Amino acid sequence: MQISLTINGKSHSNDIEPRMSLVHYLREVMDLTGTHVGCDTSGCGACTITLDGNAVKSCTLLAVQADGCEIMTIEGMANGEQMHPIQEAFKENHGLQCGFCTPGMVMTAVDILKSNPNPTEEEIRHGLEGNFCRCTGYHNIVKSIQQAAEQLNS
Amino acid sequence: MIPSKFDYIKASSISEAVKLLGKHGYDAKILSGGHSLIPAMKLRLNRPLVLIDISGISGMNTITEQGGEIIIGANCTHSQVLKSDLVKNKLNIVTQTVKCIGDIQVRNRGTIGGSLAHADPSSDYPATILACEAIIEVEGKNGSRTIDAIDFFQGIFTTSLAEDEIITAVRFPKVINGNYQKFFQSASRFAVVGVAVVKDGDSVKVGVTGVSDTPYRAIAVEDAYSGNSDAGSHAIDNIEVMSDHFADVEYRSHLAKVYVKKALEA
Amino acid sequence: MGNFIGKSVKRREDARFLRGAGRYTDDIKLPKMTQAAFVRSPYAHAKVLNIDISEAQKADGVVAIYTGQDGCGAYGVPCGWQVNFKNGDTMREPVHPLLAKDKIRHLGEAVAIVVAETLELARDAAELVEVDYEELPAVTDPKKAMEPSAPLVHEEWGDNAAFDWCIGNDRTEVEAALASAHHVTEMEYRNHRVAPNAMEPRSYIADYDINAGKWTLYTSTQNPHLIRLLLCAFVLGIPEHKVRVVSYDVGGGFGSKIYHYTEEALLTWISKEIGRPVKWTSDRSEAFLTDAHGRDHVVHSKMGFDKDGKIVAHLTDEYCAMGAYLSTFAPAVPTYLHGTLFQGVYTTPLIHLNVVAPFTHTVVVDAYRGAGRPEATYLLERIISKAAKEMKMDPADIRFKNFIPPFDGIDEPGYQTQVALQYDSGNYEGVLKRGLEMLGYEDFRKEQTKARKNGKLLGVGISTYIEGCGIAPSAVVGSLGARAGLFEVGHVRVQPTGKVQVFTGTHSHGQGHETVFAQFVADKLGIPMDDIEIEHGDTDQVAFGMGTYGSRSLAVGGSAIIKSVEKVLEKGAKIAAHKLEAAEKDLEYAEGKWTVKGTDKSISFGDVSLTAYVPHDYPEGLEPGLDFSSFYDPSNFTYPFGTHIAVVEVDKDTGKVDLQRFIACDDVGNVMNPMIVDGQIQGGVVQGVGQALLEEVVYDDSGQMITGSYMDYAMPRADDVPMIETDRTVTPCPHNPLGVKGAGEAGAIGSTPAVVNAVVDALSHLGVTDIQMPVTPQRVWKAMQN
Known part of the structure; x- marks a missing residue:
């Protein structure tokens, strides 16, 4: 099937099998391997991207469902050399260790901060409930998002 | 994890979707948000040959107020419902319910219609649908009809939808005094017990999910209620209680009573 | 301190990870690469009667299909550590085949592999492989595996023991001391099985270059050279200098990616057979079924005290599951990484531990974050807290009474334990004092009393752990059975x-x-x-x-x-x-x-x-x-230690535990980068909390896993845990040039018993003395009812 969509600001058209998941499309067809597969059944959040501005788990979306949509992946977050404030905050606060869940965490943080620019610690933790991290114990991820919120609001 | 092969058809109208469903019968599945269906397909527990995507059909993703009712289109995502001021102000019990569903990402895709049609016995919506006495609007080859909440849930993953019918909307009466209380399963975060209570003076309507393989109206509680919360002890009267690794019959029964009481007192 | 040592320098690896430019194995695509999918057993114990690949072979895009009857069936992966029976008999070491031939010994064991042009086609074809099984009764519990009627995992030895081992003082001497002790505290429980769940599933690509006669194996491993050594010298018999093993970015390991897995060797073998690169990436369901699990000890322990609360003797018997085969380091985990820590931080004069290590119809068990030391710590810290309750002593006081006094390992000698090791340096009372101060212990006790009067169930749990890192020197570990230098x-x-x-x-x-x-x-x-x-x-x-x-x-x-x-x-x-x-x-x-x-x-x-x-x-x-x-080659292990304190509130209606505070005061020797050490501690603590409250791999009696996905295997999410309050003392390691001890596992070692101690403390006035982990709402509620 033919699909056309925008990924990180650029338009793409591809002919794909309907059964191809969006994450598979991003990784295998578009070579955007920054989006990871941790469980493939929407349990872990590693594959989180934004679709028309909303965080979604790209393992549980067929690529054909994203036809006509605007997608942002972790690769599209930085502005050239300049990392996005959320990315900067993760680095500053040691919000990542092995890095595997990180793209999903960052993309989820985009949604958390979009709908709630001044979240409390509890709201951030609640917002991250769909994302597993096995390394950090979440402590520094929460701190990163707190700092990113301050940064984005300043 | 990759599903078996299927054809994908994007329906542009509900009548087209109904027609396609009639044509393909059991080989077809309706796709809305896909958050119940796609994981099952990836695990190859479900192998439809045709997917009929109804997410693009216009008019099915609006939330409106008509007469005394709030009408939520079947394609409305949980996020959309959660963010709706109309729902928050006039149907707050639904806002409370969707807040408990999944996580941000899941709420951004999962829909009310998909959730109800899937009829997972541990999902959140059924309790609230039952307590609110919502009405489910469906369309099939014989035209449209409505199904009362009490008649909708028939068993585990089973509803009274006919083979060719699709949920188009859910109609809720306005609820002034209602609440949803949930005890989360610690892994899936589905409901071990979910209780919705709608109060109107001395009378009360109680919907329960997670406890039995079919969500139910706790009639015994409603009958016993007259402003006193001891009615919670009737939470599982005449109900066959489910058992799993997280909650056996004894514990789940206890939780059902605790949560009904909690919801009655809230 | 120099310009950088001791400073929280930001990580240089973060730039690539934050931009999505990490290079994990599954991100690699090679020209002409094929994809593999496995056919795995749906039974835990079965005879394989027949495998029919004829339909699968005809499927689109199939490059090759192999079963145990093919050439690869001749190979098996080895165990890297030999622990013999205490009577001198040699450890029983079964062949661990790359593909099962005629017998299935655990759920998910591979019986065939399908190689195809794409992953989709490989999966489709794998479904067409027809396997006839005859299901047999299984045993998954390590203690039950030693009952005479237990089904045998490997028939050739007559029972399921891989080995039966002991350490410490003479058993009769320890028993005599217990018999005459003023007070004896007893515990029986299962340190249950958990799944490591690194977020990146295992992934391998093998690529044979026919012109150079060289293999390249891209693998998500924690130790590429060890994999190369085992693969070449012990599995396939291929020349080590012709094999390159590459492990770029790896998405977490926690032990589970130490071992040489069958899939690594099988793919390497296949790449030469087909003359093309072949990739396999585990999905999460396969990860639950095939990644080595952790823990799974059934424990019976007695600790004796004199009238002042001083420990006089400690005797323990354990059954520690090995799983269906012996994984790379499995035998070392419940023995030399476990029994050797039974001294803890206490002056216990008499210690004896006996370990029976049975095969079970489950996936293998091996080192998981802490490896043997969390299990030792859990026992010591639970039993001493239980004893304190029974003897009506404060849990902090009983620890102060029994601590090994401070020693720096330079002017004061190292501390010789009853269980073989000599500790390098330590100040155990120092970390407990600091931990109690961080909590505000006395104020907490007042608050707790008040809360109880209001019907609130508040509890505090203390754990004062020690562990051993950087296991060495090579000659010593060699004498203990290691088949590699360290x-x-x-x-x-x-x-x-x-x-x-x-x-x-x-x-x-x-x-x-x-x-x-x-x-x-x-x-x-x-x-x-x-x-x-x-x-x-x-x-x-x-x-x-x-x-x-x-x-x-x-x-x-x-x-x-x-x-x-x-x-x-x-x-x-x-x-x-x-x-x-x-x-x-x-x-x-x-x-x-x-x-x-x-x-x-x-x-x-x-x-x-x-x-x-x-x-x-x-x-x-x-x-x-x-x-x-x-x-x-170090002259000794290093011995980090610390105090972990948990504060919990238990919901009286549901039994749900709310972890309100977690305090960790650790001593990991000198610290190179405090930011990273804190991060390691925080992450480790939450993993340990996960074991205490949420995580559990459950096999039913037939060997089916009922917790094989994130729908049923509960891991800590962000809203399950609070911020982790950390501090440290510094007691340098006296025997390495940087004076460092290691911080990667400490968090997971100290935290688990602190949480369970806190839950039991919250319920102690109701007569609760112990709760089986994980302390789920159901278990807590049931404990409150009894």
């Missing part, structure tokens, strides 16, 4: 321009070696961190190494690098002396230059480096170049 290699290559490449045999999968190692090398050489690159994970680049596990990387790998840095400076001094026309002894090295003492005559590190490679004006007889490799 040294590390550090190679420092100075380029002509003074830029430095450091090659380490350790492997970073989240620990931040690229940053931390550069920090101390920069300080020792007095050059900017930007001039230093840390290389790891490629056997063609790094001469040799033993990898990363057991919190060893800095203590062992860092020390090896320091040795090479010292050699660089030693040779550099000779060159500098020549150039400065001074005697070596008159030079001093600081801030990246050699200076003639008392003068302003100096030469920079860069100039010396250039001279080493352009040796025109050069010391006579000295070899050109500045390039040194060193092996470091």
